[in-house]
Amino acid sequence: DQQVKQNSPSLSVQEGRISILNCDYTNSMFDYFLWYKKYPAEGPTFLISISSIKDKNEDGRFTVFLNKSAKHLSLHIVPSQPGDSAVYFCAASEGAQKLVFGQGTRLTINP
Amino acid sequence: DTAVSQTPKYLVTQMGNDKSIKCEQNLGHDTMYWYKQDSKKFLKIMFSYNNKELIINETVPNRFSPKSPDKAHLNLHINSLELGDSAVYFCASSSAIGYTGELFFGEGSRLTVL
Numbered sequence: 001d002q003q004v005k006q007n008s009p010s011l012s013v014q015e016g017r018i019s020i021l022n023c024d025y026t027n028s029m030f031d032y033f034l035w036y037k038k039y040p041a042e043g044p045t046f047l048i049s050i051s052s053i054k055d056k057n058e059d060g061r062f063t064v065f066l067n068k069s070a071k072h073l074s075l076h077i078v079p080s081q082p083g084d085s086a087v088y089f090c091a092a093s094e095g096a097q098k099l100v101f102g103q104g105t106r107l108t109i110n111p
Numbered sequence: 112d113t114a115v116s117q118t119p120k121y122l123v124t125q126m127g128n129d130k131s132i133k134c135e136q137n138l139g140h141d142t143m144y145w146y147k148q149d150s151k152k153f154l155k156i157m158f159s160y161n162n163k164e165l166i167i168n169e170t171v172p173n174r175f176s177p178k179s180p181d182k183a184h185l186n187l188h189i190n191s192l193e194l195g196d197s198a199v200y201f202c203a204s205s206s207a208i209g210y211t212g213e214l215f216f217g218e219g220s221r222l223t224v225l
Contacts, residue, residue: 046199049213093212099156101146101153101154
């Protein structure tokens with residue numbers, strides 16, 4: 001029973017365009033949502049997060065949107081750069097210290 | 112200076128063997144974790160320790176035994192290895208104070224059971 005799902009295993013975007021990565025969740029008790037980025041042979045690194053009391057959080061080129069009624073969040077990267085090519089994991093938590101991850105979306109930025 | 116380090120990075124072993132993966136963090140964090148990334152690529156939590164005390168144990172077979180000698184170390188010992196144990200195991204840490212869900216991960220240890 002996967003509570004966090006990323007239904008697109010891969011996404012290919014042209015450099016300079018917007019990348020949109022999507023994530024759906026089923027547990028309405030989740031109160032914190034995060035995106036992690038992972039390069040090959042490295043561990044995931046934290047990218048951006050959002051609390052359930054907000055619907056948008058922005059950090060430079062990265063913006064996360066949360067739609068609680070649809071139990072959906074998305075990560076927008078604009079403009080996309082070659083260094084953004086990585087696997088992106090969506091994660092959610094209920095209370096403290098237990099993150100539930102999706103299966104990741106591999107983003108490829110084409111020059 | 113690596114914040115969360117795991118050894119070994121690669122481990123190939125036979126079914127039935129016992130093996131350990133070590134993890135150390137130099138971030139001064141109170142909480143450490145083991146996650147497993149299986150063949151379907153999901154990252155699933157296995158264990159969480161806070162100040163050497165077990166706080167999360169996610170229906171993991173008791174062949175897996177975590178050990179935390181101090182809050183900077185969390186080792187994973189696996190007995191009687193099975194084919195299905197082949198995966199990448201990630202250690203992570205977080206600060207218990209003002210916890211925001213941000214985990215700091217190690218590079219992962221790829222375990223292959225033949």
